[in-house]
Amino acid sequence: MTERFDIVIAGAGMAGASLAARLAPHRSVTMIEAEDEPGYHATGRSAAFWAESYGGPGITPLTIASGPYLRRHGFLTPRGALTLAREGDRGRIAAFVSRFAALGVDVAMLNREEIEARVPGIREGWTTASWEPDCCDIDVAALHAHFLALARRGGAGLRNRARLSSARRERGEWQLVLADGATMRASVLVNAAGAWADGIARIAGAKPLGIAPLRRTVAQVRTDPPAPATLPLVLDIDERFYFKPESGRIWLSPHDETPSAPCDAAPEEIDVATAIARLEQVVDWRAEHVERRWAGLRSFAPDRLPVYGWDPVAEGFFWCAGQGGFGIQTAPAGSALAAALLLGQGGDEPLDPAPYDPARFA
Known part of the structure; x- marks a missing residue:
């Protein structure tokens, strides 16, 4: 019938x-x-965060417009987002802040001392960042x-x-x-x-x-010292990594975008290893054990x-x-x-x- x-x-x-x-x-x-x-x-398989600048200016209006609904129904938990850069990229961070502030995002520049207060163990060289206090985790x-x-x-x-x-x-x-x-x-x-x-x-x-599927890898990593619960979402201005705390662990990605056929995506060991190597370039924590790893396909139109x-x-x-x-x-x-x-x-x-x-x- x-x-x-x-x-x-x-x-x-x-x-x-x-x-x-x-x-x-x-x-x-x-x-x-x-x-x-x-x-x-x-x-x-989402990394489960809501950040108004994430995805670029074309995505920001959709993200901002979604915020009231997500808050009203209790799906957001405050986190904050820090986008890191080195001293030579201070101008890029300033441009980032200016671009998204013009779209209505609450965003400001931070200096080294302010970064250290938010990311304990931050290595030398990361001297400037943007800060988005409204970033949240999503259930x-x-x-x-x-x-x-x-x-x-x-x-x-x-x-x-x-x-x-x-x-x-x-x-x-x-x-x-x-x-x-x-x-x-x-x-x-x-x-x-x-x-x-x-x-x-x-x-x-x-x-x-x-519309092209691109594979993104995430790993759950136990670190020494353990990730503080107050750690913000930490991203890189060059889009080479992001990480955030989750139940005393780190959810970590190398921000990979590997072309893939539509499939049940699986993580590659090289991508997990790359993510850990990049984490250890940012903080002086030691990655003790990869407890979980997964991958998902993020599908993009040409623009x-x-x-x-x-x-x-x-x-x-x-x-x-x-x-x-x-x-x-x-x-x-x-x-x-x-x-x-x-x-x-x-x-x-x-x-x-x-x-x-x-x-x-x-």
């Missing part, structure tokens, strides 16, 4: 779940998720569960182990076939498939946008901005993809913007949709 919906969303990670939560009160919606459970890939699992619950309460469905096999447009509707042979019809097909977004476009006969909106050619095909590594921290505003575009309504957030329109690649 063929099921009929107004909207079928391919993908039930953070992008698909948050959009389904917005749409469910207004349309009949179901999510189809290829994995055994939603959020298995990028959503479940990613709770946020994803929240959106799934809202979607369910609104009447949205979720089918796991439901890989899209074919999609064709006939008489104003999508005729969808899943890998298990089940069939669906829908007026709208939403592409929220993360690393698989271009693949979904090909199945639907839409032009791929060049590294997300893609929200109707495909310029394929009728009834809507993009909600390319969120890179910023889809968690921007989910409330991104989903509100996407839902407003899809429903033809004014958005709750004062965001310009033009920078995220898929037509920019036409």
